[in-house]
Amino acid sequence: MFQRRVTERSGLGNAGSESFEASANSLRDCGLFSDVVITNYRHEVDYTTEAWLDQLPTHSDHAALQPEHLDRLQRAIGAEMDQMGGHMLVRYDTRLVSAYRQ
Numbered sequence: 241m242f243q244r245r246v247t248e249r250s251g252l253g254n255a256g257s258e259s260f261e262a263s264a265n266s267l268r269d270c271g272l273f274s275d276v277v278i279t280n281y282r283h284e285v286d287y288t289t290e291a292w293l294d295q296l297p298t299h300s301d302h303a304a305l306q307p308e309h310l311d312r313l314q315r316a317i318g319a320e321m322d323q324m325g326g327h328m329l330v331r332y333d334t335r336l337v338s339a340y341r342q
Contacts, residue, residue: 263337273339281334289321292328 260278267273287295293314296302302310321328 257335260335260337264339267337267339272342274342276337276339279336279338281336282331283334284329284331286327286329289318289326289328292321293318 257278264276264278267276296314296317297310302313305313
């Protein structure tokens with residue numbers, strides 16, 4: 241739902257793997273680090289409508305909204321989620337760039 245309704249217009253979403261590769265390459269190229277590795281950790285959360293709407297204002301792009309715009313956004317998202325059964329599975333990818341300092 242988020243992908244369909246918001247991401248196309250705003251460019252919101254996950255950073256591409258190229259940004260992590262660029263960070264890893266910077267560490268490799270500076271000569272101060274060895275064994276540079278990118279590790280991906282995945283997990284899923286099944287949010288109810290209420291739980292999703294509770295955490296929605298914590299997203300930085302939503303925290304910047306005027307209260308009336310945030311309220312309208314939350315009502316629209318809540319209605320969509322309720323139409324879809326009242327829950328949404330969200331998959332998270334957390335990437336870690338690690339290295340040993342020489």
